[in-house]
Amino acid sequence: QELTFLSKREILLAYKRFSELLPKEERENACSRRVPKSHILTLPELRANPFQHRICHVFSTSEAGDDSMSFDDFLDMLSVFSDSATSDIKSHYAFRIFDFDNDGTLDRKDLEQLVNCLTGQGEESRLSSVEMEQLIQNILEESDIDKDGTINLSEFQHVVSRSPDFASSFKIVL
Numbered sequence: 107q108e109l110t111f112l113s114k115r116e117i118l119l120a121y122k123r124f125s126e127l128l129p130k131e132e133r134e135n136a137c138s139r140r141v142p143k144s145h146i147l148t149l150p151e152l153r154a155n156p157f158q159h160r161i162c163h164v165f166s167t168s169e170a171g172d173d174s175m176s177f178d179d180f181l182d183m184l185s186v187f188s189d190s191a192t193s194d195i196k197s198h199y200a201f202r203i204f205d206f207d208n209d210g211t212l213d214r215k216d217l218e219q220l221v222n223c224l225t226g227q228g229e230e231s232r233l234s235s236v237e238m239e240q241l242i243q244n245i246l247e248e249s250d251i252d253k254d255g256t257i258n259l260s261e262f263q264h265v266v267s268r269s270p271d272f273a274s275s276f277k278i279v280l
Contacts, residue, residue: 110181110182110184110185110188111185111186111188111190111191111192111195112181112184112185112188112190116184116188116280117181119280120177120180120181120184120280121136121177123149123280124136124141124177124180127141127145127146127148127149128141128145136177137177139176139177140168140174140175140176141174141175141180142172142174143159143162143166143172143173143174143175146162146173146174146175146180147159147162151278151279151280152278156223156224156226157203157204157223159173160203160204160206161183161203162175164199164202164203165179165180165182165183165186166179167179183278184278184280186199187276187277187278188277188278188279189274189277189279191273193266193267193272193273194263196266196272196273196276197262197263197266197267197272198259198263200262200266200272200276201259201262201263204216204220204262206219206220210258210259211256211257211258212256212257212258212262213255213256214242214246214255217242217245217246217257218238218242221233221238221241221242245257248265249261249262249264249265251264
């Protein structure tokens, strides 16, 4: 409880939800098991999230690189997405989720993937290359304070700090 933004009740509920993702015979030792990414993605809270794969990737500590989650990983994820997590913590993880190439900056490629996740992958919802370029240009003009063509964590946090609904929209409630 001291290591998360979750109450005792929320942690117990999280444990119940986590163990339900495991096969029946493994549920007794849920704390020592890893849940495959495919099972994590069945959670209704993640199923409709356009960043579901990135969320699993960012919170997974799997050495195999399969984005499976331990109970600690699962708790970390729920803690960051809880109402009690600070805006700084939420924005730090949002930045990591949006940094698709994991290079510590949001460049044009990351921003394009971000926009595509938000608008959907269908032909009818996809932006034209001109619209995409204009949108990325607008995002960079608004966010890229040092004008290096990328958005770093502090620039991202500055933009997010001016968005009053960010913290309330960056959440998962079990």
